[in-house]
Amino acid sequence: MPARTLQLRNFTSILEDIQIRFQAxxxxxxxxxTMPTTESEQLLKDIRTTQQTILQRCQKRGCQPxxxxxxxxxGFLWLIFLSDPxxxxxxxxxLSRFLQEWKAKxxxxxxxxxxxxxxxxxxxxxxxxxxxTIGEGFVSADPQTVQILVDxxxxxxxxxxxxxxxxxxxxxxxRIMELIWQHSAxxxxxxxxxxxxxxxxxxxxxxxxxxxxxxxxRLCWSSRRATRRLGYYHPDTDTITLSCYLDQQSIPPYVVExxxxxxxLHKRVGLKEVNTYRLAHTAQFKQQERKFQYYEEAEKFLKxxxxx
Numbered sequence: 001m002p003a004r005t006l007q008l009r010n011f012t013s014i015l016e017d018i019q020i021r022f023q024a025x026x027x028x029x030x031x032x033x034t035m036p037t038t039e040s041e042q043l044l045k046d047i048r049t050t051q052q053t054i055l056q057r058c059q060k061r062g063c064q065p066x067x068x069x070x071x072x073x074x075g076f077l078w079l080i081f082l083s084d085p086x087x088x089x090x091x092x093x094x095l096s097r098f099l100q101e102w103k104a105k106x107x108x109x110x111x112x113x114x115x116x117x118x119x120x121x122x123x124x125x126x127x128x129x130x131x132x133t134i135g136e137g138f139v140s141a142d143p144q145t146v147q148i149l150v151d152x153x154x155x156x157x158x159x160x161x162x163x164x165x166x167x168x169x170x171x172x173x174x175r176i177m178e179l180i181w182q183h184s185a186x187x188x189x190x191x192x193x194x195x196x197x198x199x200x201x202x203x204x205x206x207x208x209x210x211x212x213x214x215x216x217x218r219l220c221w222s223s224r225r226a227t228r229r230l231g232y233y234h235p236d237t238d239t240i241t242l243s244c245y246l247d248q249q250s251i252p253p254y255v256v257e258x259x260x261x262x263x264x265l266h267k268r269v270g271l272k273e274v275n276t277y278r279l280a281h282t283a284q285f286k287q288q289e290r291k292f293q294y295y296e297e298a299e300k301f302l303k304x305x306x307x308x
Contacts, residue, residue, distance in 0.1 A: 006057070006058065006061060006063055006067050006068050006069070006072070006189070006190075007068075007069055007072065008054065008057070008068065008069075008072045008075075011071075011072055011075055012071070014050060015075050015078075015115075018043070018046070018047060018050075019113045019114075019115070020111075021043050022043070022091065022092065022095055022114075023095060023099075023111065023112060025039055025040050025043065025092060026092055026095035026096045026099055027099060029092070029096050030096050030099055030100050030103075040088075040092065043088075044082075044083070044085065044088050047079050047082050047083055047088070048079075048083045050079055051076065051079040051080055051083055054068075054072075054076050054079075061189075062187070062189075063187045063189040063190070064184050064185045064186055064187050065077075065184045066183055066184045066185065066186035066187075066190070066218050067186060067187055067189045067190040069223075070220070070239075073218075074115075074116045074117070074118070074237075075116070077116055077180050077181060077182075078115060078116035078136065078180065080180075081116070081136065081179065081180045087139070090139050090140060091114060091136075091139055094114060094138065094139050094140075094141060094146070095112060095114060097141075097143065097146045098112055098134075098146055098149065098150065099112065101146050101147055101150045102150050102153070102154075105150060105151075105154055106154050108129055108130055108154075109128060109129025109130070110129055110130045110131075110132055110153070111129065111130070111131045111132070112132045112134065113131065113132065113133045113134070114133075114134045114135075114136055114138070114139065115133060115134075115135070115136060116135075116136045116180050117133055117134075117135055117136075119133070119135070120134075120135045120137070120164070120165075120168040121133070121134055121135065121149065121152060121164060121168075123152065123153045123156070130153065132149075132153045134149060135168065135173070135177075136176060136177070136180060137168065137172075137173035137174070137176045137177045137180075138167070138173065138176075139176055140172060140176060141167075141172075145167055148160055148163050148164055148167065149164070152164050177236060181236070181237050181238060183217075183218055183238065186199070186216075186218060186219065190219075190220060190221070191219045191220075191221075193221055193244065193247035194247050194248070195247050195248060195249055195251075196246070196247050196253070196256050198219040198220075198221065198240075198242060198260065199216075199219055201256065201257055201260050202216055202219060202240075202260065202264070203216075204257070205257060205260060205261050205264060206264070208293075209261060209264075209291065209292070210264070210268065214264060214267065214268055217233070217238040217239055217240050217267055218237070218238060218239040218240070219239075219240055219242075220239060220240070220241045220242075221241070221242060221243075221244040221247060222241050222242065222243045222244050223244070224243075224244070225243065225244055225245040226243040226245060227243070227245055227305075227306075228306070229243065230242065230243045230245070230246060230259050230302075231243065231246075231259040231260065231262060231263045232263065233263040233264075233266040233267055235266070235267070235270070235271065238267070240260065240263045240264065240267070242256070242259060242260060242263070246259060252301065254293075254294040254297060254298055255298050255301050255302065255305075257292075257294075258292055258294060258295070258298035258299075258302075259298075261289075261292050262289060265285060265288055265289060266280060266285075268288075269282070269284060269285050269288065
């Protein structure tokens with residue numbers, strides 16, 4: 001298997017502990033309790049220490065944070081964002097506003113987690129109450145947006161979910177996510193497979209088809225040998241992932257290059273919004289796709305491949 005991402009032990013539990021401490025501080029703030037500033041200062045210090053520890057581990061292994069697993073990299077970028085005192089304060093203020101609005105509408109117990117999550121919003125009921133996870137992009141949300149988030153948690157309907165979708169595509173949300181997803185350099189540890197190196201292929205395709213103007217996204221091999229979805233581009237995280245199934249001797253180089261070229265086109269062309277839907281394979285995209293030198297051969301191989 002080509003994916004050689006760096007794994008972090010106990011990182012999930014460390015992040016959960018940080019989330020719990022954030023909520024505890026926010027709860028005290030809205031209850032009017034006298035809260036020693038040392039509690040929030042210690043949390044900020046621990047966040048910075050954890051971030052530095054991860055950097056040191058990467059350096060020790062001769063790799064970069066971008067070589068971490070997807071979950072690990074998400075967490076690391078989140079810690080960098082929160083290491084800034086202004087972002088840390090903003091995060092606490094959002095949690096306080098959300099909890100205030102929540103308590104004004106319901107007596108249900110809630111665990112609220114604001115994180116650099118792969119989804120914008122999630123609300124899960126459980127025995128001990130609700131767990132609400134909110135994308136960090138809402139950290140600068142105004143009171144009306146906070147109210148919509150609470151409404152979606154307490155009693156979701158088509159109207160407030162539509163409002164939420166629109167807010168998650170707003171300039172304010174995107175600005176925060178762009179601040180978080182500022183990629184570090186990437187070593188060949190996570191891009192180099194058994195037969196193909198995504199970083200080398202990216203530079204080759206970038207020179208041949210994009211005049212070296214396409215900024216390198218994060219490049220990854222998938223952890224699963226997917227045969228249906230051979231590649232995908234995540235615009236929110238600026239990441240291209242190719243199925244590790246392609247990293248074998250029986251797959252011709254032009255096929256791997258074609259799949260990567262396809263995903264690089266998604267980065268270049270972007271998405272077109274029509275009636276709140278995002279369209280990726282537009283007429284413009286398909287026209288550009290046909291410019292790949294071995295387009296016909298690659299398409300023929302992939303059609304045969306999906307039938308076998």
